[in-house]
Amino acid sequence: MVYRVAIADDEIDLLEAVAEYLRGHGYEVLTAANAAQFRALVADHAIDVAILDIAMPGEDGLSLARWVRRQGHTGIIFASASGSAMDRIVGLEIGGDDYMSKPYDLRELLARIRSVLRRLDARPSVVPSPAVAAPAARPVSFGPYRIDIDARRLFHAERGEIVLTAAEFDLLAVLARRPNRVLPRGQLVELLGDEVPDSESDRRIDVRIARLRRKIEPESDRPIFIRTIRGLGYVLDTDGAA
Numbered sequence: 001m002v003y004r005v006a007i008a009d010d011e012i013d014l015l016e017a018v019a020e021y022l023r024g025h026g027y028e029v030l031t032a033a034n035a036a037q038f039r040a041l042v043a044d045h046a047i048d049v050a051i052l053d054i055a056m057p058g059e060d061g062l063s064l065a066r067w068v069r070r071q072g073h074t075g076i077i078f079a080s081a082s083g084s085a086m087d088r089i090v091g092l093e094i095g096g097d098d099y100m101s102k103p104y105d106l107r108e109l110l111a112r113i114r115s116v117l118r119r120l121d122a123r124p125s126v127v128p129s130p131a132v133a134a135p136a137a138r139p140v141s142f143g144p145y146r147i148d149i150d151a152r153r154l155f156h157a158e159r160g161e162i163v164l165t166a167a168e169f170d171l172l173a174v175l176a177r178r179p180n181r182v183l184p185r186g187q188l189v190e191l192l193g194d195e196v197p198d199s200e201s202d203r204r205i206d207v208r209i210a211r212l213r214r215k216i217e218p219e220s221d222r223p224i225f226i227r228t229i230r231g232l233g234y235v236l237d238t239d240g241a242a
Helices: 012-024 035-044 061-071 085-093 106-120 166-176 185-191 201-216
Strands: 004-008 028-032 049-053 075-080 098-101 140-142 145-148 153-156 160-162 226-229 233-236
Touching (some): 004 012, 028 035, 035 049, 035 061, 049 061, 098 106, 166 185, 166 233, 185 233, 201 226
Parallel strands (some): 004 028
Antiparallel strands (some): 145 153, 226 233
């Protein structure tokens, strides 16, 4: 299948170079020089991955990402010339799946796009027949929560459905498939299928864990469900207080 990537960046030379490179690797690419053009493109086309420049004039990439996230399960990769830790943290906290500092290597961008697409598993190219389909994953409960892994939905007994980003759900699903089992950061990176193992892999896991805790823990700084086992890793404790 052909995936569609949409890029919003006011650096026209970079915009054209990235588009040409990705088209050469089999992607359909839509380009926009500002947020208004990007919104118009998304109104007419479903997209799989959005690459958003954070520091565009007018509406910036962070604001645009909030709008993109409301449209559905689209992968979001931020790009920023500043490379500041605050940009990375804010971008991930509002629902970004990955972050790259400019100038970036086009080969690394391609690898990160592939990684995001695999995690999203947005539109599988082959639908297994009932005879060979994998057995459905059983819902997992912890405290007042129930996670339906196959439907990719998380429910709270009183608050109803809890909205998670694709990256947040992927991490929770990995933990939920192995409840009450300590998973080291390196194993989490492997299970999430990260194609870009680098020095920031552990940091990305920690940021996603922090985002999940803010959404599901009664007190995010005193977690009872997603617990840290010092020196070992993280565990989803299904015996945490209800």
